[in-house]
Amino acid sequence: MRPLTEPETKTLFEKLATYCGNGISNLITDAATGSERHVFRVQGSRVFYVRESLANLATSVKRDALLSLGVCLGKYTKTGKFRLHITALPVIAPFARYKVWIKPNGEMPYLYGGNVLKAHVGRWSEDCPEHQGVLVLSMNDTPLGFGVSARSTAEARKLDPTGIVTFRQADIGEYLREEDTLFTT
Amino acid sequence: MAPTKPAKGAKGKSGKGKSGGSSIRATKSKSAGSAPTGISKRKAKSMSLAKPGGAQRTKSATSEPQKKKKRKYSEKELGIPTLNGIVPAGVAKPKGQKIGKKFVDDPASLMAIMSVVNAEKEGHIESKIMKARHLEEIREAKKKEAEARSDEKKSKFEERKQDLKKKKNRHSEPGAEKAATEKTAKTGKSAKPLRKRVSFG
Known part of the structure; x- marks a missing residue:
């Protein structure tokens, strides 16, 4: 160390x-x-x-x-x-700059390793550029993971509901999915 | 003396005696064959010289006093001009510095690195936002232009439609019909064209 x-x-x-x-x-x-x-x-x-x-x-x-x-x-x-x-x-999580809140119907798909779709977004931070780190939260402000914005906020508005808004990088579902490799050195 | 020493080593436990052992084996084989049993002093000496261990030591011991310790001259004594004595700034390393990785652990240097990184990132984000806005503006302008063009097209179409309607109306105007009847009256014929008639007896 x-x-x-x-x-x-x-x-x-x-x-x-x-x-x-x-x-x-x-x-x-x-x-x-x-x-x-x-x-x-x-x-x-x-x-x-x-x-x-x-x-x-x-x-x-x-x-x-x-x-x-x-x-x-x-x-x-x-x-x-x-x-x-x-x-x-x-x-x-406490210092994140850009955030995306997802609706309860989008939580499970995200926690199983999926990207965030526009249909699942409850609200998002304004003025977020493309390919910027974003924190993903549930509607009651529980951090669920983080990812990278696929589109800027302005462009994402025009997106169809099945379009990807945020690419997943990590989610708390990994604590179960990657249980045996997460803490190994 | 030299041939006896390795034989001793071979009998003893030391690892030194490997070469000595081989020499014994050699002598034994010689003795087994038709070769003379004893080794002449001269030959033995030459053999021992060939070996790495034995006689070289004595030789070095004798040669030591012959070797003179070379005197080291300082630069001043040699009188070398000082012109070439410059060491480039990049090559010279200050003495007493830490060798290996340089760790950053104090908050001040961490903050310095952070501010540099943040400034870079901010620049990136700003440029991204600016680029996005610029693109958005261009897109808006294009959209407006396209809208204007389609409006123009539509209005042209409407105009043409109106024109056509007007033309139709002009044909079906009552004044125009009157003129046509007058024309027929002048010629003394009805408006309808004459039909050919055929009669069978």
């Missing part, structure tokens, strides 16, 4: 910025978490968002014995890109 290097931090922030915008600063300064400072740590290829005191304690565990700590944000791919996992949802 070690802190992130500069290029690693940059790729991580680039990914987080697609969903959070300026909200990442809250993750660094811990305005949201309040009391204690949280840090980013990398273990293997996975990045964890951990309370600093816990990260310091974890140094006493040897590398191959340490499986997980804090919140796993995602992992670095072999090509050096960063892939956000569904476990990062509670971290990015």
Whole structure:
């Protein structure tokens, strides 16, 4: 387990910025978490968002014995890109910039791994450009996952009801579907 | 002395005696054959020289005092002109710096990276929104143009329709009919054309 290097931090922030915008600063300064400072740590290829005191304690565990700590944000791919996992949802959800709320009839199709269709959208954030990170919420503001906008809001208005509005990236159904691979290192 | 030493090694446990053992085997085979049993001193010496272990050590021991330690001259002593002494800025590395990965852990540097990344992303988003708006404007303009064109077409069509209607009305106007009857009266014939009549006896 070690802190992130500069290029690693940059790729991580680039990914987080697609969903959070300026909200990442809250993750660094811990305005949201309040009391204690949280840090980013990398273990293997996975990045964890951990309370600093816990990260310091974890140094006493040897590398191959340490499986997980804090919140796993995602992992670095072999090509050096960063892939956000569904476990990062509670971290990015409060600071998300663009959001899509889906109706109850669209929740199940989404949680089974489908994209968000226009017919299922209850409401969406205005002025959302194309291919921008979007948080998917249920109508009672429960975060269900995140994705990438397929069309800008203006274009999506003209779309037919079966057209895709948001491409799914991760959803909370993965906790069941990917149960055996989600937490393996 | 040299041939006896490896024989000792072969008897003992040390791994050094591998070459020695082979030499013993060689001597044994020689003794088994028709070759003379003893080895002449001269031959033995030459054999031991060929081996990596034995005589070389003694040789090096003798050659050591012969080797003079080369004196190292400092640059000042050599009097080399200082012109070529420049090290390019990119090549020179400051001493005492950390080797390997440079970790970023303090909030200040994290914030610096974040601001750079955010500025980049903002730029991207802005450009995307601007592009989308521009495209939307173009689309609107095209739509308006198409609408105007279709309106024009429609109005032309209506005009033509009206024209045709007017023409029809003109033909069926009562004045026009009167003129036609007058014409027939002048000629003394009815309006109807004469029919050919055929009578059979």
